[in-house]
Amino acid sequence: MAWDKKDLLGLEYLSAGEILTVLDTARSFSEVSTRSIKKVPALRGKTVVNLFYEASTRTRASFELAEKRLSADIVNMNVATSSVTKGETLLDTVKNLCAYQIDVIVIRHAMSGAPMYLARNVESSIVNAGDGTHEHPTQALLDMYTLREKLGDLRGRKVAIVGDIAHSRVARSNIWGLTKLGARVTVVGPPTLIPREIEQMGVEVSYDLEAALKDADAVNMLRIQREREKLSLFPSLREYAKLFGLSKDKMAGLPAGIIVMHPGPINRGVELSASVADGPNSVILEQVTNSLAVRMAVLFLVTGGTSLHPEHLSA
Amino acid sequence: MAWDKKDLLGLEYLSAGEILTVLDTARSFSEVSTRSIKKVPALRGKTVVNLFYEASTRTRASFELAEKRLSADIVNMNVATSSVTKGETLLDTVKNLCAYQIDVIVIRHAMSGAPMYLARNVESSIVNAGDGTHEHPTQALLDMYTLREKLGDLRGRKVAIVGDIAHSRVARSNIWGLTKLGARVTVVGPPTLIPREIEQMGVEVSYDLEAALKDADAVNMLRIQREREKLSLFPSLREYAKLFGLSKDKMAGLPAGIIVMHPGPINRGVELSASVADGPNSVILEQVTNSLAVRMAVLFLVTGGTSLHPEHLSA
Amino acid sequence: MAWDKKDLLGLEYLSAGEILTVLDTARSFSEVSTRSIKKVPALRGKTVVNLFYEASTRTRASFELAEKRLSADIVNMNVATSSVTKGETLLDTVKNLCAYQIDVIVIRHAMSGAPMYLARNVESSIVNAGDGTHEHPTQALLDMYTLREKLGDLRGRKVAIVGDIAHSRVARSNIWGLTKLGARVTVVGPPTLIPREIEQMGVEVSYDLEAALKDADAVNMLRIQREREKLSLFPSLREYAKLFGLSKDKMAGLPAGIIVMHPGPINRGVELSASVADGPNSVILEQVTNSLAVRMAVLFLVTGGTSLHPEHLSA
Numbered sequence: 031m032a033w034d035k036k037d038l039l040g041l042e043y044l045s046a047g048e049i050l051t052v053l054d055t056a057r058s059f060s061e062v063s064t065r066s067i068k069k070v071p072a073l074r075g076k077t078v079v080n081l082f083y084e085a086s087t088r089t090r091a092s093f094e095l096a097e098k099r100l101s102a103d104i105v106n107m108n109v110a111t112s113s114v115t116k117g118e119t120l121l122d123t124v125k126n127l128c129a130y131q132i133d134v135i136v137i138r139h140a141m142s143g144a145p146m147y148l149a150r151n152v153e154s155s156i157v158n159a160g161d162g163t164h165e166h167p168t169q170a171l172l173d174m175y176t177l178r179e180k181l182g183d184l185r186g187r188k189v190a191i192v193g194d195i196a197h198s199r200v201a202r203s204n205i206w207g208l209t210k211l212g213a214r215v216t217v218v219g220p221p222t223l224i225p226r227e228i229e230q231m232g233v234e235v236s237y238d239l240e241a242a243l244k245d246a247d248a249v250n251m252l253r254i255q256r257e258r259e260k261l262s263l264f265p266s267l268r269e270y271a272k273l274f275g276l277s278k279d280k281m282a283g284l285p286a287g288i289i290v291m292h293p294g295p296i297n298r299g300v301e302l303s304a305s306v307a308d309g310p311n312s313v314i315l316e317q318v319t320n321s322l323a324v325r326m327a328v329l330f331l332v333t334g335g336t337s338l339h340p341e342h343l344s345a
Numbered sequence: 346m347a348w349d350k351k352d353l354l355g356l357e358y359l360s361a362g363e364i365l366t367v368l369d370t371a372r373s374f375s376e377v378s379t380r381s382i383k384k385v386p387a388l389r390g391k392t393v394v395n396l397f398y399e400a401s402t403r404t405r406a407s408f409e410l411a412e413k414r415l416s417a418d419i420v421n422m423n424v425a426t427s428s429v430t431k432g433e434t435l436l437d438t439v440k441n442l443c444a445y446q447i448d449v450i451v452i453r454h455a456m457s458g459a460p461m462y463l464a465r466n467v468e469s470s471i472v473n474a475g476d477g478t479h480e481h482p483t484q485a486l487l488d489m490y491t492l493r494e495k496l497g498d499l500r501g502r503k504v505a506i507v508g509d510i511a512h513s514r515v516a517r518s519n520i521w522g523l524t525k526l527g528a529r530v531t532v533v534g535p536p537t538l539i540p541r542e543i544e545q546m547g548v549e550v551s552y553d554l555e556a557a558l559k560d561a562d563a564v565n566m567l568r569i570q571r572e573r574e575k576l577s578l579f580p581s582l583r584e585y586a587k588l589f590g591l592s593k594d595k596m597a598g599l600p601a602g603i604i605v606m607h608p609g610p611i612n613r614g615v616e617l618s619a620s621v622a623d624g625p626n627s628v629i630l631e632q633v634t635n636s637l638a639v640r641m642a643v644l645f646l647v648t649g650g651t652s653l654h655p656e657h658l659s660a
Numbered sequence: 661m662a663w664d665k666k667d668l669l670g671l672e673y674l675s676a677g678e679i680l681t682v683l684d685t686a687r688s689f690s691e692v693s694t695r696s697i698k699k700v701p702a703l704r705g706k707t708v709v710n711l712f713y714e715a716s717t718r719t720r721a722s723f724e725l726a727e728k729r730l731s732a733d734i735v736n737m738n739v740a741t742s743s744v745t746k747g748e749t750l751l752d753t754v755k756n757l758c759a760y761q762i763d764v765i766v767i768r769h770a771m772s773g774a775p776m777y778l779a780r781n782v783e784s785s786i787v788n789a790g791d792g793t794h795e796h797p798t799q800a801l802l803d804m805y806t807l808r809e810k811l812g813d814l815r816g817r818k819v820a821i822v823g824d825i826a827h828s829r830v831a832r833s834n835i836w837g838l839t840k841l842g843a844r845v846t847v848v849g850p851p852t853l854i855p856r857e858i859e860q861m862g863v864e865v866s867y868d869l870e871a872a873l874k875d876a877d878a879v880n881m882l883r884i885q886r887e888r889e890k891l892s893l894f895p896s897l898r899e900y901a902k903l904f905g906l907s908k909d910k911m912a913g914l915p916a917g918i919i920v921m922h923p924g925p926i927n928r929g930v931e932l933s934a935s936v937a938d939g940p941n942s943v944i945l946e947q948v949t950n951s952l953a954v955r956m957a958v959l960f961l962v963t964g965g966t967s968l969h970p971e972h973l974s975a
Contacts, residue, residue: 063761067705069733075382077410088756091735095707095760098733103384103413105406118610126403126609129633130410131378294756295748318759390697392725418699418728420721433925441718441924444948445725446693 033331037149037156040165041206049207052327053175058338059330060323062099072330072342073100076133081124082159083109083139088294089159089169092318093136096325102133120144121151128152133333137161155332163197169293170203172324174211176317177248180289185212190242192218192274193252193301194263196225200252200293205231218242219274222263239274240283248289251276251301267300277303281311289313348646352464352471355480356521364522367642368490373653374645375638377414387645387657388415391448396439397474398424398454403609404474404484407633408451411640417448435459436466443467448648452476470647478512484608485518487639489526491632492563495604500527505557507589508567508616509538509578515567515608520546533557534589537578554589555598563604566591566616582615592618596626604628663961667779667786670795671836679837683805685957686950688968692729693952702960702972703730706763711754712789713739713769718924719789719799722948723766726955732763750774751781758782763963767791785962793827799923800833802954804841806947807878810919815842820872822848822904823882823931824893826855830882830923835861848872849904852893869904870913878919881906881931897930907933911941919943 031047041049062070078097082090090106097104109123120139127135134155137145142162149156160166174184181187189208195201195217205228208215215233217224224235236242243249254270264270271277276290290302290311298304307314335342346362356364377385393412397405405421412419424438435454442450449470452460457477464471475481489499496502504523510516510532520543523530530548532539539550551557558564569585579585586592591605605617605626613619622629650657661677671679692700708727712720720736727734739753750769757765764785767775772792779786790796804814811817819838825831825847835858838845845863847854854865866872873879884900894900901907906920920932920941928934937944965972 065705068707068761069705075380075384077383077413079406087737087739091709091737091757092760094735095733098707098735103410105409105413107402107406109402119613122609122611122613125630126633127406129630130407130637131383131634294752296752298749298752315755315759318756319761322760390695390699392698392728394721418725420724420728422717422721424717434928437924437926437928440945441948442721444945445722445952446698446949 036332037145037158038167038328038332039146039149039156039158041167041170041203041210042165044207044210046210046212049171049174049210052171052324052331053178055327055331055338056171056175056320056323058343059326060320062326062343063319063322069099069101070343071101072326072335073097073102073133073333076102076333077131078102078104078134078136078329079127079132080104080106080159081109081127081135081137082107083137084160086138086159089138092321093159093325096322096329099322100326100329102329121148124148124152128154134329157328157332160199163199163202165203165206166199167203167207168321168325168328169200170207171328172317172321173200173204173250173291173293174207175320175324176291176313177289179316179320180313181247184208186214187247188214188216188245190216190218190236190246190249191252192239192242192249193254194223195219195228195252196223197255198252200250202231204250205233209233216242216246220264220270239276240280243284243288246285246288248291249276250291250293253293253295254297254300256297267297271300275299275301275303276306278305278309281306281309287311291317294318351647352460352473353482353643353647354461354464354471354473356482356485356518356525357480359522359525361525361527364486364489364525367486367639367646368493370642370646370653371486371490371635371638373658374641375635377641377658378634378637384414384416385658386416387641387650388412388417388448388648391417391648392446393417393419393449393451393644394442394447395419395421395474396424396442396450396452397422398452399475401453401474404453407636408474408640411637411644414637415641415644417644436463439463439467439469443469449644472643472647475514478514478517480518480521481514482518482522483636483640483643484515485522486643487632487636488515488519488565488606488608489522490635490639491606491628492604494631494635495628496562498527499523501529502562503529503531503560505531505533505551505561505564506567507533507554507557507564508569510534510543510567511538511540512570513567515565517546519565520548524548531557531561535579535585554591555595558599558603561600561603563606564591565606565608568608568610569612569615571612582612586615590614590616590618591621593620593624596621596624602626606632609633666962667775667788668797668958668962669776669779669786669788671797671800671833671840672795674837674840676840676842679801679804679840682801682954682957682961683808685961685968686801686805686953688973689956689960690950690953692956692973693949699729699731700973701731702956702965703727703732703763703963706732706963707761708732708734708764708766708959709757709762710734710736710789711739711757711765711767712737713767714790716768716789719768722951723789723955726952726959729952730956730959732959751778754778754782754784758784764959787958787962790829793829793832795833795836796829797833797837798951798955798958799830800837801958802947802951803830803834803880803921803923804837805950805954806921806943807919809946809950810943811877814838816844817877818844818846818875820846820848820866820876820879821882822869822872822879823884824853825849825858825882826853827885828882830880832861834880835863839863846872846876850894850900869906870910873914873918876915876918878921879906880921880923883923883925884927884930886927897927901930905929905931905933906936908935908939911936911939917941921947924948
């Protein structure tokens, strides 16, 4: 299926066909990072700005590597750690960047909807690298890419998403994407962290981890923000780990081949015990590896690469 | 006119012919950023260090993009945000950099004269990206480039510079450059922000914005530093905006084609109302776009590119 | 001698032959930085991450330039200035990086032994850019490179290392390297800054600078950390400078050709007076220049460049 969008704002706004186009394009790019010369000229002479209003090392490094392996020119602007916003509006900052004929702006912002607002007002492509509690589409795409590598077609597959559903942009993007591809999604967590209206997104809700995983093909263990503990949204990290974490003991009662995912960074001993995080069911490092191919595909598609010619992949 | 300077320290030290050489070279480079592959090999294998002792995202990003589009290798050193100066002298820091055979050091420093001091003591080219209240020559060059694109020859043209003339390196560089090219310059602002001796630079002084703009071809609205308010150099931002800001109402009384410039970032509602900043007289985003071509030209010239051959501009 | 190590962890773990292989390879690379196009394709398409858990501008800039001149793709992660470690373990952080098929991780960490721990657990090459008080092998290699350029074969040569031997990873790496190459090493400093067991490393100990330098070929003046003064490890900086610093007066009593080194940044007036730092015996800026060639050689060797073919050095 052809891609005709200039931006990637969220999986809510993509069709199943468009999601599959990203995932199929990512498969073509996945081989690049295994070469001796890990570089293709697909974005040579294009300029990408990584504009991060929230501190991030992992997502920023993943995007930066994807951009470098596509031969793009890159400028990093970490506004979170900079004292130089000087009261300028977000739109002015971005319009100024676009005046440099920037091809893509990868943006992370604490305000839900900021990428969409920008996309409507500037010509450069906007890639959402996480906006507030709204969406984190490239994370969900790499999660789904990883699932498809393991399970093939996701139609009818059951995926559980466990943790702080209420505040998680990773959860929201996964729910949009997985349901569009025909997977059955169950969200699991303490009632205080699951919003009432979530069932309207087409998911089931469970407050019992082991019951929910009994027949699941995969489980995505969200990172718990330690800050939530102070807000009394759950009794304690220890209690959370006991009820909603995965330990070796609990794994014994689950389907043998269940796929364990985590967007990272892991709180070892909370969401996952070390033996599960590093165990045979974990695909966590594969998720990281796949993040590059998925982000390369997104950057390629939003800059107008509607089909992948061999020269895009030549070294 | 040939260029034989290893550094760009300020417009005070350039002849009219040298200024025109930069501006003409910039015009040749301006087309590069409109290409699909926005890159030329003019500085391939040259090394540029961006050494910023004052926080900056805009100027640093502009220089970095100019360097990348010239294919230079770049190292960013943001000393403002770093804890690692360790008491070393500025000259030792820069001599150490030069020991790496750095071709160009782009420096921003709070001390007026720091770039000149370095230029006399090291072999690398020094480009002044703003020194104290002294000069910000590339900003003035891009302002003049923008004016020439709109007005052609600047001889006899009237340009007003409005705001905190006393503390503005942008104002000083513009005054040097514009008067050398034969323009008539009027500086406008509250008496507390205009130094007494400024007329010796060959400019007129006005404390009345509308009177000064009555017959002006262009006006450069300097950013007001909000910190100055605390120093009681003007009664309040609201009062400043009323007297020295440009609103839609005031624009009605000015020459229809007057060019409105601003070095950014804009304090909307202070120097400019939104309708003026985004209105038909504003060339503010063109200034941003032109900054790349001008900085590419400066980097090209100081590294010995005395004339521009076609291969410098081939992709 | 062939190189078969995937990592550079310390000079303790290299044979004399391996050290000489690095130094000889560095000599081949030294010429690259004197070219007009300062760049070779030896690491094209390889990815290097500079992972600095301690603030550093000098060493990081030197590595980054070495990597750029080898045409590597680079990601800088300055964890010291970042708020985003989020409690992840060091091994998880690095395993995540390695999932991106990173070829080399250059790491600086406050914990002695961190690079070795990582090297045993990941496939990427680990280059130690300084770990706690343990080793700083590339600094010692560039010191030795500089000495060999001046003295030729180091067998039987006498090198004094002066300062805070107890806390200096530079001293430890130099001692390992110099003794392996057959040099005689004397460490000099106040008794509080020289560990008792140091003689077991095969060095002589002196508390009298002028006596120790009487027949020395070279002296390496370590930077004194001003923080030590507060710990009362020496009476005062002034006293330290008097006893263990080099001034013009003291130089008069030393061998005429004695080589004066310093790893930088210099505390002028403490370890060295300005006249000595900038005088004819000083090779301090040559050390800086040589750091590039040495780091290029290390990066080349650990990524499998067992022998240097002409195409590695073509522009």
